[in-house]
Structure formats: structure tokens, C-alpha cells
Amino acid sequence: MNRELISHIVRFVLLIGVQVFLLNNVHFSGMINPYIYLYFLLVLPVDFSPNAGLLLAFVLGLTIDLFSHTLGMHTIASVFFAYGRPYILRYMAPRDGYEFTRTISIRQMGWLWFLTFSTIMIFLHHFVLFFIETFRMSGLGFTFGKSIGSTAITLFLIVIIQLLFTRPPKSSLGYE
Amino acid sequence: MRNFLQFIWNNQFTLLFFLLEFIGFALLTTNNGFHNSKIQTASTSISGNVADIRDSYAQYLGLKEENEKLLEENKRLKERISLREGKNRNQKLPFIYQTAHAINSTYSLGNNFLILDKGASEGVTAQQAVVGPQGIIGVVHSVSDHYSTVMPIIHSQSTVSCKLKKNNYFGLLKWRGNDDRLAVLEDIPNHIGVFTGDTIVTRGGEGIFPSNILVGKAVSSEKNEATGFQAVTVELATDFRKVYNVYVLENKAKPEVDSLIQIMAE
Numbered sequence: 001m002n003r004e005l006i007s008h009i010v011r012f013v014l015l016i017g018v019q020v021f022l023l024n025n026v027h028f029s030g031m032i033n034p035y036i037y038l039y040f041l042l043v044l045p046v047d048f049s050p051n052a053g054l055l056l057a058f059v060l061g062l063t064i065d066l067f068s069h070t071l072g073m074h075t076i077a078s079v080f081f082a083y084g085r086p087y088i089l090r091y092m093a094p095r096d097g098y099e100f101t102r103t104i105s106i107r108q109m110g111w112l113w114f115l116t117f118s119t120i121m122i123f124l125h126h127f128v129l130f131f132i133e134t135f136r137m138s139g140l141g142f143t144f145g146k147s148i149g150s151t152a153i154t155l156f157l158i159v160i161i162q163l164l165f166t167r168p169p170k171s172s173l174g175y176e
Numbered sequence: 177m178r179n180f181l182q183f184i185w186n187n188q189f190t191l192l193f194f195l196l197e198f199i200g201f202a203l204l205t206t207n208n209g210f211h212n213s214k215i216q217t218a219s220t221s222i223s224g225n226v227a228d229i230r231d232s233y234a235q236y237l238g239l240k241e242e243n244e245k246l247l248e249e250n251k252r253l254k255e256r257i258s259l260r261e262g263k264n265r266n267q268k269l270p271f272i273y274q275t276a277h278a279i280n281s282t283y284s285l286g287n288n289f290l291i292l293d294k295g296a297s298e299g300v301t302a303q304q305a306v307v308g309p310q311g312i313i314g315v316v317h318s319v320s321d322h323y324s325t326v327m328p329i330i331h332s333q334s335t336v337s338c339k340l341k342k343n344n345y346f347g348l349l350k351w352r353g354n355d356d357r358l359a360v361l362e363d364i365p366n367h368i369g370v371f372t373g374d375t376i377v378t379r380g381g382e383g384i385f386p387s388n389i390l391v392g393k394a395v396s397s398e399k400n401e402a403t404g405f406q407a408v409t410v411e412l413a414t415d416f417r418k419v420y421n422v423y424v425l426e427n428k429a430k431p432e433v434d435s436l437i438q439i440m441a442e
Binding site: 020021032033050051054055057058061062065066067068069070071072073075076079080082083086130132133134139142 | 188189190192193196197199202203204205206218220222223284285286287289291325332353354
């Protein structure tokens, strides 16, 4: 448990660093910005307290806001993300329910489940974010397109992180 | 009472959600408009420091000094021009130019911003004009001790009073949020012929910008028969994708202009 906590904290700091120093300066084709810091909220354990999730999302969003001079925008989108997460998780629960200690990863949940879950969650967040940014109904189509483009890039980066940094679970039985 | 407490306990997740979102929206709304709240200043200071660190790694070391010399020389020349123009028009108090660098800037967001490496201790205050070598950039939004943020033309809430250079008809320059090279000049009467290539310059009405600073060139114009006004699409002279050396302009006459406007309003 302790090791898990440390890895959460390290992930929190690293993701903010990458987001602020690197990705905030990347604009694919001038319009599309990836928001990799979402990965932290995405892979919180399934049984993680929803209230604590909300508070963590608030702190994370506020930190990103302070660093990238967009006060309020990432906070609102992240808190919205954390609010929707338990509902989506419940909706997408496998037939036998989640095993108690299961973390959210490609290896644990499978490609199809992970990609579906991530796409829904990331799109929700990006749409709220870009909607607040433009704040006009007239630009809804534009906001929609921008959200889809950015979701694709963020998803791509998150899958890469998954493949690079998650180790296969150590099985005491010697097989998986 | 018991029921009420029970209700709160049962809905703690949703209530917490609304509370946090409320705080988020409160932050968002204080961020817009010209406020210098504490959290605003803190945010400017933090993002300024981050940008500074990044900038110091991104820049060629040798070129830095060379650019600085040229910038200082430009500043002196611009001040002399400003003084000259002031004399010609019997304007006693010219604009004072100060050099600065845009150490961070965005162009792909709906509300873009720039961060300059000059702040309150160098005499920068909110509502000062920012122009680049190519044309106008924006207005200083908030300042911390050593940094300041700029609301550029390409911000959804930016409005600048501009005019057609050829006949002085004026309107408000706004940005529609989807292309960092194009802005829209509104409130030009329909009967005024606007052609591709017409030059748009600042009007200098609010006492922020000097008049006749280049804004851009007209690309097309859309007439609205219902209102009687046309919206002119303007190709901005400033390329916000490579803004770096800028000038912050202090208008010595602004308090005087402001007090006159104040009297009119009363």
C-alpha cells in the first residue's frame, strides 16, 4: 500500500512537470493540445474513495491552472471528470464486477475496455475544458472538433505511458 | 433537522462536486476582466517563473546579448519618433517605450495570453499598450513584481478601437476565437467601401494605444443589412506564433484623458 502511495505521488509530480514544461508548448496543427495530466485521475484504483477523487482532481486542476495561467478552467474540467468517473465505472463494470484490488490498466482490463473507458472519460474532460474556453454556443461545432482531435492525441500518449510504465503483475503462482 | 443532515450525508459526493465546481467558476470569473486579485498575481508570478526557466534553456546564449543591444537602440529611436510626432501635433506628453520579451505565449486557445519579463518593479501597470515590431499585440492585463500578463488581440474578450487608415471610419476590433491570424473589425457602416488590402490602424481613442499603429490589412467584408453595419475580416500584422521582442507603452497623458472621460460620464 505504501509503495502504491509513493508511486501515486511520483506520478502526480511527473505528470504536472511534463504537462507544464513540455505539452503546454505543443500545438499539433495549431489547434490541438494534449492534456496528459489526466492520466493520474484515469488510473486511480477502482475502489478509490469518490470524495477523495474529487478533492485530488481539484488540487490537480488548480495546480495545472496556476502553472499555465488558465485559472479555473482545468479545475472545473478535472472536477467534472472525477464526478463522472464512478458512474462510468459502474456502467462499464464487467459481468463479475471489479476484483477488489484491480487497478485500471491495459493488462488488467484488456485493450477494448481500457480504450473505451479512456476515450469516454478524456472526451468528457476535453469537451468541458474547450467549452469553457470558448464559452459560446455558436462555436459548438468547433469546440466539438477540437475536443475530438485533442482526445485522440491524449489517448495516444496515455496508451504509450501505459505500455512503457506498467509492469506485468507478479504472480506468486508463477503464471498469469 | 435529522432529515436534512441525512440528506447531506446521502448526497455528500454530489454536494462536494457542486462546492468544488463553484470554487472553480469563482476562480474563472475573477480571472476575466481587469482585476489584480492576489491569486491572479500569484498565478502570474508562478507561470512567469516557469516560462523564465524554460526560456533560459531555449534561447541561444550568444544571440541574447546581441538582440538586447538592438532592442535598446530601437527603443531609443522609437522614443525619438514618438517625441517628434508629439511635437508636430502639439501633443505635450509622448508615449514612453519600454522593451520586454514575451517569455511565454499561446495562440491556439480560445483565450490566449502572453507573459512578459517586465513587471511592476519596472513600471509596468495594467492597461498599458503592448506593440511588437510588426504591429499591435494587446493590453497588459495583470502584473506581479517582475512579470506581467498581456491580453492579446487574439483573446475572446479583447476589444480595441481601430479605424480605416484611408478615411478614418472607426469600429471595434474583436476576435472570433478560431484563427490566430484573423480578427474582425465591427461597426463600419455598410455604405463605406472596404477593399482587400485596405490598411487598418489603431484609433488611439482610449488613451491606451497611440494612434496609427499598424493592426493589419482587410481581407474581406460581410455586410449586414439588418443592422446597417459591416464586419471586416482583418489579417493581423502581428504573427502571434513567433512573438518575442515587444514594447510596453506608457501614455503619460492617460490620467488626463481618463479624467476628461470621467467628467463626460458624470
